[in-house]
Amino acid sequence: MAYGTGLAQRGRPWSGGAAPCQVATRPISGRKGGGFQPAPGPGETARSFPGRDLPKQAGITLRERKKRMPDPTKWHELKKPIDGGRATYQKKSWNPMKHTWGPYTKKGPAPVWFSEANATNWTESMICKTKDLFYESKMNECFDKNEEVAIKIHYGEYNRTAILRPEFIAAIVEEVKACGGHPYVVNDTTLSYHTFNNMAISQYQMEGAIRHGYNAATFKCPVLIADGYSGEDDYRVELPEGLILKETYIGRAIAEADSMIVLGHARGHSITMYGGVLKQLGIGCQSKRGKYITHMAHWGDPHDAIGWPKFTDNCPGKSCKFHEMCDNSCPRNAHKVTANGKEWYPERCRLCYSCQVTCIFSGMTGITFEENYFPNAMIAHADAALGAMKCFEKGKVGFMNFAIDVVPECDCFPWAGMSLCPDVGIFASKDLIACEMATLDAIDAAPISPGSVADEKGLKPGDDKFREVNGFSPRITMAAGAKIGLGTQEYKQINYEPVLTPENAAKWQVRPGGVPTTVRLREVFKHHDLATEVMPFQRTEYDKDWVWNEWKKYDPFKGETPG
Numbered sequence: 001m002a003y004g005t006g007l008a009q010r011g012r013p014w015s016g017g018a019a020p021c022q023v024a025t026r027p028i029s030g031r032k033g034g035g036f037q038p039a040p041g042p043g044e045t046a047r048s049f050p051g052r053d054l055p056k057q058a059g060i061t062l063r064e065r066k067k068r069m070p071d072p073t074k075w076h077e078l079k080k081p082i083d084g085g086r087a088t089y090q091k092k093s094w095n096p097m098k099h100t101w102g103p104y105t106k107k108g109p110a111p112v113w114f115s116e117a118n119a120t121n122w123t124e125s126m127i128c129k130t131k132d133l134f135y136e137s138k139m140n141e142c143f144d145k146n147e148e149v150a151i152k153i154h155y156g157e158y159n160r161t162a163i164l165r166p167e168f169i170a171a172i173v174e175e176v177k178a179c180g181g182h183p184y185v186v187n188d189t190t191l192s193y194h195t196f197n198n199m200a201i202s203q204y205q206m207e208g209a210i211r212h213g214y215n216a217a218t219f220k221c222p223v224l225i226a227d228g229y230s231g232e233d234d235y236r237v238e239l240p241e242g243l244i245l246k247e248t249y250i251g252r253a254i255a256e257a258d259s260m261i262v263l264g265h266a267r268g269h270s271i272t273m274y275g276g277v278l279k280q281l282g283i284g285c286q287s288k289r290g291k292y293i294t295h296m297a298h299w300g301d302p303h304d305a306i307g308w309p310k311f312t313d314n315c316p317g318k319s320c321k322f323h324e325m326c327d328n329s330c331p332r333n334a335h336k337v338t339a340n341g342k343e344w345y346p347e348r349c350r351l352c353y354s355c356q357v358t359c360i361f362s363g364m365t366g367i368t369f370e371e372n373y374f375p376n377a378m379i380a381h382a383d384a385a386l387g388a389m390k391c392f393e394k395g396k397v398g399f400m401n402f403a404i405d406v407v408p409e410c411d412c413f414p415w416a417g418m419s420l421c422p423d424v425g426i427f428a429s430k431d432l433i434a435c436e437m438a439t440l441d442a443i444d445a446a447p448i449s450p451g452s453v454a455d456e457k458g459l460k461p462g463d464d465k466f467r468e469v470n471g472f473s474p475r476i477t478m479a480a481g482a483k484i485g486l487g488t489q490e491y492k493q494i495n496y497e498p499v500l501t502p503e504n505a506a507k508w509q510v511r512p513g514g515v516p517t518t519v520r521l522r523e524v525f526k527h528h529d530l531a532t533e534v535m536p537f538q539r540t541e542y543d544k545d546w547v548w549n550e551w552k553k554y555d556p557f558k559g560e561t562p563g
C-alpha cells in the first residue's frame, strides 16, 4: 500500500515499499567533524544504517546482519535516563481541565449546516454565507459578552498556496466582535517536520502568516502563537479516557481562552489522511511537546512507541545528492550520513518527522515510517483533540469546515497539489464529529477534478477519496473520536442558501445596514465630480456598423453567440 501519494513524487511510499530495517550497532570513539556533525555524548550509542553495499563491506550476508541487528524502534540500549521527565513537567504544568467538559454527544443525529460553494448574487457570496452559518448554527452562543474568544486556524507553511483565505477568518472575527466577544486568531508552533519548515519557530511562522495575509491589519484583532517563541508555553491535560494517549499539552493562549471557534480547511493529510476541524484540535492546539506525544502515537515507555523513524537499507550515504540537506534536517543532531549509510543516536531523537520527511520530500527512501504507524497516529490525534476540548466548558467551542481547495495534503506542506474535487462548501456545527462526517461524505460524493491525483488513480464520485489517495480511511479517526465522547457520527444536514432580498443584499456589506456606496457617492460628487468637469466631450464621427463588422473578422466565432 502506498501512502502520501499526494506528494510531488507521487507513488513514492511513506512506508511499506522500503526494505526491512537494517541496523548495526557500533561504538563511536570520538567526535568526528564539526558544525552539524553529531557525535555521541557520554552514555550515548550510535546506530549505523549502512547502505546497500554494507553486506559486501562487512563480509556478512544480509540475513546474518538482520539477525544481529536490534530493532531500531527500541531504546533498550540506553545507558542513562533521558533528561527531564515526568518528575519535573508534572509539577510545573497547570492542568486547565474544566469540570463541565463533554461528553459532547447528545442522543440522535447532530445538526450540521451547509452552504454550497457557489454564488450568483450579493447574498450568496461565500463570505456572506460564512456569516449566515455562524448565526444559523448558533455559534454566537458559544461565548458571552466580554469573553476572550480564540479563533483557531492553521497559519500555513511558507510557499503554501492552498490555505484558508483570510477573508473567511476576518468575517468570523467581525461577527465575534459584533456579538461583544474579544477575538484573537491563534495557532501553535509545530515540530520541525523538514529541513526548510518555517512553522517550528514563532517568528518564522508569523513571517509566513503575514505573507498569507494572516495579520492584525487583515483581521483587525491580535494574531498570536499559542505556545510561545519556540513552543515551550503550554499546559498539561490528563486524558484517562484516551484510547492511546493518557495526557497531552495544549498551547497556553488556547487553554486560557474562554471559548473557541475552530475554522478548518478541509483537505488531505499524509499522516492522518484528512485534516479538518478535528485536526485543528488534535495537532493544531497541541504545543510542541503535545505534538511530540501525539506524533509518537504512544503514551508510556517510549521504547515501545511505533512512531520512531524507520531507517532502511536504501540510503546510499554520501552519494545521495541530498545528504547535506539530510544532515541539516535534525534539530537535535541525532543522525548523520556516513560514507555508505546513516548513523542514528536514539538518545537524542524526539521524533519530529524532520529526517523522514526531508528524505521522502527528496524522493528518497532511506528513512520512512512503520506501516502500522498511521492508524495509531490517527487515533492518537483524536485523543489529543479531546485534550483541547477539555480546556473549555461544554458548549463553548464551535466548528466550521471550509471544503474549498480540497487538495491531497496538509497546509503544513510548502506546496499544494491540485484539488481532488471542485470546491464543495461550508459546514458549521457545534458537534465536532458530526461536522467532520458531513464534510467527508460531501467531499466523497463530489466529482473528481481532472488532472488531480484522484483522477490519476481513476477514482469515482462516492469513493473514500482520502483513503484512496493517502492510505487509510479518515473514518477511523471519526470512530475513535465518537468513542471517547467528542461527538456523534450521525448528523442531520441542514442546507442553507440565503434568499435574495434587498435586506439580505445589504446585510453583510462594508457598511452593513448603512448608506449604500452609490448614495454616499452622491454626496462626494456634489463636492467634486471629475466626470462632469470634462464634459461635454468633443463629438467625433463614429460608425458603429464598421466597428462591429471589422472586429467580427478577428473573432474565431465570427460574432456568433454561444448556443
Ligand code: SF4
Pocket (backbone or CB within 6 Å): 309, 329, 330, 331, 332, 333, 334, 335, 348, 349, 350, 351, 352, 353, 354, 355, 356
Ligand atoms: S533523528 Fe529524531 S529528532 Fe532527529 S530529525 Fe529524525 S525524528 Fe527528528
Ligand code: SF4
Pocket (backbone or CB within 6 Å): 314, 315, 316, 317, 318, 320, 321, 322, 323, 326, 327, 337, 342, 358, 359, 360, 362, 364, 365, 366, 367
Ligand atoms: S535523504 Fe534519505 S537517502 Fe539521502 S542521505 Fe538522507 S536518509 Fe539517505
